[in-house]
Amino acid sequence: MPQGRPAPLAQGTLDKRPVSHLLAYVYERRLSGSLVFGDPDASVGAIVVREGAPIKADVPGAFDAYLSLADLPGPTAFAYFDSFDALEGVGEVPLHPLTAIARVLRRRPPVELMRSMFERVGTRELSVAADAVKDALGLGVLQVEALAAMCQGPFTLDALRANRVLAGEADTVAYALLITKVAQVLAPSTQKPSMPPPRDSSADLGAPPSTPSSSADVASAPVGRMRLSRTAIPKLTEERAVISTRDDRASMTPPGFPAVLSPALEERRREISERAAKIDRENYFEMLGLPQTAGGEEAQNAYLVLAKRWHPDRLPPELAAVREACARVFARLSEAASTLRDDEQRKRYELLLKEGGATPEDQEKIASVLEAATAFQKAEVMMKRGDIAKAHEFAALAVRLDSQPDYIAIHTWLEAMKPENQAPEQVRSLIDVLTKCVTESVRCERAFFYRGTLRKRIGDPGAMDDFRIAFELNPRNLDAQREVRVHNMRAQKEAQSQHDIEVRKKSGLFDRLFKK
Numbered sequence: 001m002p003q004g005r006p007a008p009l010a011q012g013t014l015d016k017r018p019v020s021h022l023l024a025y026v027y028e029r030r031l032s033g034s035l036v037f038g039d040p041d042a043s044v045g046a047i048v049v050r051e052g053a054p055i056k057a058d059v060p061g062a063f064d065a066y067l068s069l070a071d072l073p074g075p076t077a078f079a080y081f082d083s084f085d086a087l088e089g090v091g092e093v094p095l096h097p098l099t100a101i102a103r104v105l106r107r108r109p110p111v112e113l114m115r116s117m118f119e120r121v122g123t124r125e126l127s128v129a130a131d132a133v134k135d136a137l138g139l140g141v142l143q144v145e146a147l148a149a150m151c152q153g154p155f156t157l158d159a160l161r162a163n164r165v166l167a168g169e170a171d172t173v174a175y176a177l178l179i180t181k182v183a184q185v186l187a188p189s190t191q192k193p194s195m196p197p198p199r200d201s202s203a204d205l206g207a208p209p210s211t212p213s214s215s216a217d218v219a220s221a222p223v224g225r226m227r228l229s230r231t232a233i234p235k236l237t238e239e240r241a242v243i244s245t246r247d248d249r250a251s252m253t254p255p256g257f258p259a260v261l262s263p264a265l266e267e268r269r270r271e272i273s274e275r276a277a278k279i280d281r282e283n284y285f286e287m288l289g290l291p292q293t294a295g296g297e298e299a300q301n302a303y304l305v306l307a308k309r310w311h312p313d314r315l316p317p318e319l320a321a322v323r324e325a326c327a328r329v330f331a332r333l334s335e336a337a338s339t340l341r342d343d344e345q346r347k348r349y350e351l352l353l354k355e356g357g358a359t360p361e362d363q364e365k366i367a368s369v370l371e372a373a374t375a376f377q378k379a380e381v382m383m384k385r386g387d388i389a390k391a392h393e394f395a396a397l398a399v400r401l402d403s404q405p406d407y408i409a410i411h412t413w414l415e416a417m418k419p420e421n422q423a424p425e426q427v428r429s430l431i432d433v434l435t436k437c438v439t440e441s442v443r444c445e446r447a448f449f450y451r452g453t454l455r456k457r458i459g460d461p462g463a464m465d466d467f468r469i470a471f472e473l474n475p476r477n478l479d480a481q482r483e484v485r486v487h488n489m490r491a492q493k494e495a496q497s498q499h500d501i502e503v504r505k506k507s508g509l510f511d512r513l514f515k516k
Contacts, residue, residue: 006084010080018113019066020104023100031080032050034084035049045059048090055095057093063348063352063358066104070103102176111312121185128151129182157174172334269321272326273322281361284299290302296341303333310333373398375394379394379414396411398410405438412430412437412450428458435451445469
């Protein structure tokens with residue numbers, strides 16, 4: 001993280017404020033600064049904005065930072081730092097705000113928030129300036145033309161959904177336009193008096209995003225006011241920064257519906273669950289059922305067909321339990337089509353495909369490995385600074401993400417520093433952990449050195465063997481070198497002392513003989 005970071009202007013967690021809403025917030029207010037995700041001192045990613053438009057986004061090892069950020073778990077903390085570049089040194093790649101928002105929505109649509117928003121909009125008409133959607137939303141050429149044509153006059157959500165070219169993109173487009181206020185909801189000419197809308201709970205940063213309750217509210221309600229807070233930022237200590245989007249809740253039966261489904265619905269439920277479970281192991285071509293030689297138009301056509309089957313709004317009420325699973329499948333399909341129909345993104349993806357790691361699951365693993373390596377490096381830095389508590393936190397994160405012997409070794413050593421782990425039985429238990437490390441990797445110098453140090457603590461003579469191996473593996477390990485040198489000096493001194501004793505014994509014997 002660059003030096004000189006100011007205090008956060010706003011902060012919260014993603015379960016209260018999704019990434020798409022954060023982007024809409026900074027866009028609406030034309031802010032310039034950084035959205036940082038995770039602990040700011042060990043962030044899992046960041047987005048830098050200038051006058052509301054993203055100019056940089058980075059998640060270590062991710063093919064697409066926006067998609068990886070969309071995958072972050074709800075408890076992940078975020079903080080906004082005004083007039084601050086959290087990605088100093090990272091090149092700028094400007095992106096239209098609507099494109100970034102739509103990309104995040106395709107990855108993980110907030111299904112319930114979208115449903116609530118659309119229910120409130122109902123059959124009222126939307127008004128959008130045609131220029132506002134040009135070169136935005138990550139749509140294909142034909143889709144942009146179709147949307148621009150609709151924007152020539154007011155249109156309803158139903159009309160947008162009925163457009164054959166836009167098809168499954170309609171809800172993503174509509175929601176992105178609504179939360180950014182690019183789309184204005186027109187009030188009907190005659191309107192029944194309505195009760196005053198409830199207090200907008202999203203005025204609190206910790207509250208979920210609200211949805212408008214009347215036509216005037218839909219048009220003018222803010223995405224959510226960020227209340228300044230001086231409380232500590234929640235840290236992601238038990239959650240992975242980048243996690244699988246699978247959700248076991250898909251198997252739950254919602255209240256109000258029979259546990260036993262008809263054979264056809266049961267088959268459809270099983271199909272959705274199985275598809276959601278395996279789609280992250282497929283590349284974008286496989287998701288759309290296409291060969292890798294397929295072009296952008298073929299990808300779009302395949303998507304239009306699949307969208308009709310996998311759009312979550314097409315599910316009957318009896319399958320509400322798998323709605324989120326269906327939404328994730330649909331989001332992956334949208335993501336695949338969006339990438340393959342864009343020439344620049346397609347070239348990057350094809351290169352990734354050749355190198356390996358082109359599936360979401362692969363990207364997740366790569367991101368975890370890189371994040372673990374970063375956490376490990378930070379643990380080392382904190383150890384050198386003497387901040388043992390912080391070092392332990394980073395080491396624990398590294399082990400959770402990628403259980404490499406080096407990571408386990410440094411975490412075990414930090415455990416050994418705790419006051420409650422000083423008794424011989426606790427030390428022996430930690431030695432056993434380090435023994436597993438050296439068994440798994442005979443070149444794990446850290447594990448040998450730390451095991452030697454703990455053996456020395458309990459008087460185990462095998463400690464010196466560990467120090468010697470650690471020094472052989474890494475001649476720059478000055479601590480191991482010192483242990484070996486001191487041991488050798490003591491051994492030489494003891495040998496000399498023993499020699500002197502023997503000499504004195506012999507000398508005394510001769511003296512007694514001569515005296516006789």
